Amino acid sequence: MRTIEWDDDRDCIVMVDQTKLPGEYTTYHAETIPQLVESIRRLRVRGAPALGAAGAFGVALAARRNEAATFDDYADAVAADAESVANARPTAVNLSREVETVLSELRACTSIPEARERTLAAATDVADADVERNERLGGNGAALLSDGETVMTHCNAGALATVDWGTALGVVYSAQEAGKEISVIANETRPLNQGSRITTVELQQRDVDVTLIPDNASGLCMQEGMVDAVVVGADRIVLDGGERFGDQGVVFNKIGTYKQAVMADRHGVPFVVAAPHSTVDTERSADEVEIEERDPDELREIYGTRNAPEGTAVYNPAFDPTPMELVDYLVTETGVYEPPLDRTTFEAAERTPA
Amino acid sequence: MRTIEWDDDRDCIVMVDQTKLPGEYTTYHAETIPQLVESIRRLRVRGAPALGAAGAFGVALAARRNEAATFDDYADAVAADAESVANARPTAVNLSREVETVLSELRACTSIPEARERTLAAATDVADADVERNERLGGNGAALLSDGETVMTHCNAGALATVDWGTALGVVYSAQEAGKEISVIANETRPLNQGSRITTVELQQRDVDVTLIPDNASGLCMQEGMVDAVVVGADRIVLDGGERFGDQGVVFNKIGTYKQAVMADRHGVPFVVAAPHSTVDTERSADEVEIEERDPDELREIYGTRNAPEGTAVYNPAFDPTPMELVDYLVTETGVYEPPLDRTTFEAAERTPA
Numbered sequence: 080m081r082t083i084e085w086d087d088d089r090d091c092i093v094m095v096d097q098t099k100l101p102g103e104y105t106t107y108h109a110e111t112i113p114q115l116v117e118s119i120r121r122l123r124v125r126g127a128p129a130l131g132a133a134g135a136f137g138v139a140l141a142a143r144r145n146e147a148a149t150f151d152d153y154a155d156a157v158a159a160d161a162e163s164v165a166n167a168r169p170t171a172v173n174l175s176r177e178v179e180t181v182l183s184e185l186r187a188c189t190s191i192p193e194a195r196e197r198t199l200a201a202a203t204d205v206a207d208a209d210v211e212r213n214e215r216l217g218g219n220g221a222a223l224l225s226d227g228e229t230v231m232t233h234c235n236a237g238a239l240a241t242v243d244w245g246t247a248l249g250v251v252y253s254a255q256e257a258g259k260e261i262s263v264i265a266n267e268t269r270p271l272n273q274g275s276r277i278t279t280v281e282l283q284q285r286d287v288d289v290t291l292i293p294d295n296a297s298g299l300c301m302q303e304g305m306v307d308a309v310v311v312g313a314d315r316i317v318l319d320g321g322e323r324f325g326d327q328g329v330v331f332n333k334i335g336t337y338k339q340a341v342m343a344d345r346h347g348v349p350f351v352v353a354a355p356h357s358t359v360d361t362e363r364s365a366d367e368v369e370i371e372e373r374d375p376d377e378l379r380e381i382y383g384t385r386n387a388p389e390g391t392a393v394y395n396p397a398f399d400p401t402p403m404e405l406v407d408y409l410v411t412e413t414g415v416y417e418p419p420l421d422r423t424t425f426e427a428a429e430r431t432p433a
Numbered sequence: 434m435r436t437i438e439w440d441d442d443r444d445c446i447v448m449v450d451q452t453k454l455p456g457e458y459t460t461y462h463a464e465t466i467p468q469l470v471e472s473i474r475r476l477r478v479r480g481a482p483a484l485g486a487a488g489a490f491g492v493a494l495a496a497r498r499n500e501a502a503t504f505d506d507y508a509d510a511v512a513a514d515a516e517s518v519a520n521a522r523p524t525a526v527n528l529s530r531e532v533e534t535v536l537s538e539l540r541a542c543t544s545i546p547e548a549r550e551r552t553l554a555a556a557t558d559v560a561d562a563d564v565e566r567n568e569r570l571g572g573n574g575a576a577l578l579s580d581g582e583t584v585m586t587h588c589n590a591g592a593l594a595t596v597d598w599g600t601a602l603g604v605v606y607s608a609q610e611a612g613k614e615i616s617v618i619a620n621e622t623r624p625l626n627q628g629s630r631i632t633t634v635e636l637q638q639r640d641v642d643v644t645l646i647p648d649n650a651s652g653l654c655m656q657e658g659m660v661d662a663v664v665v666g667a668d669r670i671v672l673d674g675g676e677r678f679g680d681q682g683v684v685f686n687k688i689g690t691y692k693q694a695v696m697a698d699r700h701g702v703p704f705v706v707a708a709p710h711s712t713v714d715t716e717r718s719a720d721e722v723e724i725e726e727r728d729p730d731e732l733r734e735i736y737g738t739r740n741a742p743e744g745t746a747v748y749n750p751a752f753d754p755t756p757m758e759l760v761d762y763l764v765t766e767t768g769v770y771e772p773p774l775d776r777t778t779f780e781a782a783e784r785t786p787a
Contacts, residue, residue: 101742264748267732267740269623269647275732275741283742290746291732293623294648295689299724299753302677302691323656335649337656338692341699370653378621378629378645382738386621387629388455388637392644394618399653 080106081210081243082129085136085203090143092136094124097239101276104284112141112160119167119174126240127314128209128355131173135202137164138181142198145191153191157198158182173357177205206242212355212412213244217253220310220353220410224250226259228307231297233266234333235273236312236353237281246312246353248278250410251287262288264306266297268333270377270395294335301346309343311336313354314398316409318422321366328403328420329365334396340405352401353410361426371397434460435564435597436483439490439557444497446490448478451593454630458638466495466514473521473528480594481668482563482709485527489556491518492535496552499545507545511552512536527711531559560596566709566766567598571607574664574707574764578604580613582661585651587620588687589627590666590707591635600707601664602632604764605641616642618660620651622687624731624749648689655700663697665690667708668752670763672776675720682757682774683719688750694759706755707764715780725751 086093089108096107098121107123109115115137118124124133141160147153161182165175184201188194224230230251237248244252254261263282268274275291282289292300300306315331330336330352343350360368375393380386387393403418410416413428440447443462450461452475461477463469469491472478478487495514501507515536519529538555542548578584584605591602598606608615617636622628629645636643646654654660669685684690684706697704714722729747734740741747757772764770767782 102739267623269621269649272735272740275745279741279745283745288746290748291741292748293688293732295623295687295692296748296750296753298692298695299688299750300748302753333649334647334653338649338652338696341652341695342692345695378647381626381735382740384736384738385456386626386736387633387645391629391633391637392642394644394646394650394654396650396653399650399656 081206082239083124083132083136083242084206085139085199092133092140094118094133095239096123097125097277098123101280104280109140111144112137112163115140116163116167119164126235127173128213128241129239130168131177132202132206132209132242134164134174134176134178135181135205137161138178138185139199139202142185143195150189150191153194154185157185157194180205209242210244213241213246213249214253215412216246216353216355216410217244217249219412219415220250220351221253221257221259223349223351223408223410223415224254224259224261224308228259229262229264229305231264231266231300231306231309231339232278233274233309233311233336233339234268235277235281237278239277239281240312246355247310248281250310250351250353252285255285255287262290264300265289265291266294266335266339267291268335269294273333297339298342301342301348306346306348308349308351309339310351310353311339313352313358315368316352316354316359317363317365317368318359318361318420318425319364320402321364324365324400324402326419328418330401330403330406331368331370331398332401334399337399337401340401344405349407350405351408351410352406356411356413356428359425361422365400368400370399373397435560436593437478437486437490437596438560439493439553446487446494448472448487449593450477451479451631452477455634458634463494465498466491466517469494470517470521473518480589481527482567482595483593484522485531486556486560486563486596488518488528488530488532489535489559491515492532492539493553493556496539497549504543504545507548508539511539511548534559563596564598567595567600567603568607569766570600570707570709570764571598571603573766573769574604574705575607575611575613577703577705577762577764577769578608578613578615578662582613583616583618583659585618585620585654585660585663585693586632587628587663587665587690587693588622589631589635591632593631593635594666600666600709602635604664604705604707606639609639609641616644618654619643619645620648620689620693621645622689623648627687651693652696655696655702660697660700660702662703662705663693664705664707665693667706667712669722670706670708670713671717671719671722672713672715672774672779673718674756675718678719678754678756680773682772684755684757684760685722685724685752686755688753691753691755694755698759703761704759705762705764706760710765710767710782713765713779715776719754722754724753727751
């Protein structure tokens with residue numbers, strides 16, 4: 080199944096419950112808006128593209144479950160539900176963007192039955208578009224990999240971060256589909272361990288050979304010649320590096336990505352960023368991107384067991400910036416780009432539907 | 434108290450029980466050889482210099498508890514006990530070396546009472562010598578730090594890895610003693626989390642300001658200008674880099690050290706290795722140093738909770754090699770050396786008691 084989709088039988092949302100990984104691979108049905116909001120907050124579903132689909136299906140869920148007597152009351156109630164979904168995680172731009180996509184479809188309707196049908200169709204389109212985009216992206220990136228190579232990846236930019244196929248791991252799946260045997264070294268990705276908890280699971284499900292390492296071992300792996308390419312996703316890419324990085328663009332991705340990029344550079348290993356075009360922010364400079372600091376208890380405790388003395392001071396940034404000078408290839412659904420990015424070409428590609 | 438010492442009242446070994454950290458700071462009394470062996474195996478006491486003292490006191494414990502009727506039987510029994518202590522962790526060279534130091538003292542004795550006394554005196558000398566050596570080392574290294582600076586460290590090369598004072602952290606304590614205010618950024622140090630479990634505890638006990646970070650955040654910290662020096666310990670230093678590193682020496686230390694050194698180099702942050710002279714192996718080349726691979730379950734589980742699917746392939750090397758070109762200063766009890774190391778000077782210093 081997909082990471083998140085519509086269950087026609089139960090007329091509700093069904094998702095892989097990622098809070099249960101790696102212990103159990105189970106699904107969770109969100110039949111109400113509060114259940115969906117709680118699922119987003121608790122990270123049952125995570126990853127920017129998957130959250131976009133969650134938002135889209137959320138509006139459809141509200142539209143199909145609401146029993147208001149008049150269309151006006153109905154539309155108001157669905158909009159209120161939509162807002163609570165959009166705000167479940169305020170930093171994920173895809174979530175609110177796709178809530179709005181489906182809500183604008185509802186605004187064009189004139190009856191409740193029509194709205195019930197069209198919102199679900201629109202949400203399904205959002206989900207399908209994500210999968211198609213990732214498959215195109217994967218196909219573009221696969222050309223960079225040769226049979227028998229080993230890819231190192233950081234965090235989880237795979238099927239479980241998207242509706243399906245994934246971005247960084249989509250490149251691996253597309254290469255595999257093209258008949259190339261690719262192995263993966265998965266960094267554990269402290270402090271939330273998405274590499275060990277999620278990336279291993281989805282690679283094993285797709286019969287990709289995967290070896291888990293502590294983040295600390297990635298330098299040694301490169302020294303030992305075990306890595307042919309590093310492929311990671313991106314949370315946001317800016318083309319203007321601001322004060323710290325100047326002219327060059329910057330990739331914001333899971334904390335530790337910068338260290339991987341520096342190690343890859345030192346060892347002559349290609350460093351590949353795989354992300355949809357929508358990740359590229361052509362407006363903002365790196366200076367304007369705030370790096371989210373997460374709960375200190377993510378370090379002080381692990382799985383509920385004390386890992387550092389109570390009250391220990393912690394610095395726990397979720398992302399770090401990698402300057403484009405360290406990026407060899409940027410792979411999107413429109414092609415493979417070699418930084419420094421030519422802003423004009425890149426923006427033109429963005430406007431052209433691939 | 435020291436990490437490990439002799440308890441005169443109970444006539445046995447007492448140690449800080451490091452398996453209880455960071456939850457509890459408690460002591461464990463080893464009153465029998467099996468208790469001591471189990472303590473070493475379970476890492477109640479760890480760190481090469483601390484294990485040396487454990488071995489030394491172990492022979493004293495055997496000598497003081499054995500009740501054989503004749504001196505010959507007694508000496509044989511103590512030697513057998515000593516062997517079981519020396520083999521408790523076969524890779525720690527200090528352990529077997531200091532067992533031998535005290536055992537040779539026993540061989541010079543002619544009566545049981547004399548042996549009981551002289552073995553304990555010899556073991557105490559081993560422990561005292563470690564503390565004195567670390568204090569000299571710390572004093573030498575402290576000159577590299579200025580008031581108000583922040584040191585990043587990896588793993589635990591502190592008081593709790595030695596009998597007292599520590600090596601890398603000894604440099605910080607000596608700087609503090611000299612009136613300089615030094616802050617520390619402690620890397621968590623996956624997979625065994627010595628940074629979060631042990632380094633934080635001992636720094637807090639000595640009123641040193643410490644901030645814990647995930648290993649993944651160390652690059653960002655340097656990018657943000659938060660780090661004035663990286664100071665780490667060493668498990669083994671070789672002067673001959675072998676095939677991979679050629680002419681230059683190599684520092685073997687806890688996995689992840691190499692990445693820290695590369696990041697420090699990129700950001701112009703001094704990278705300091707603090708280790709006693711006995712760590713320098715002038716015989717072997719880097720090619721002859723085997724990197725210990727540890728249990729895959731250290732990654733598959735954390736504190737007993739599943740962290741990756743059962744049976745997931747894991748690469749879990751305990752150490753990595755850092756070439757001397759990345760080391761700015763090597764601090765020992767005899768002085769501060771700037772690599773590349775002049776073998777003649779360095780070996781001469783080693784032969785000169787400091």
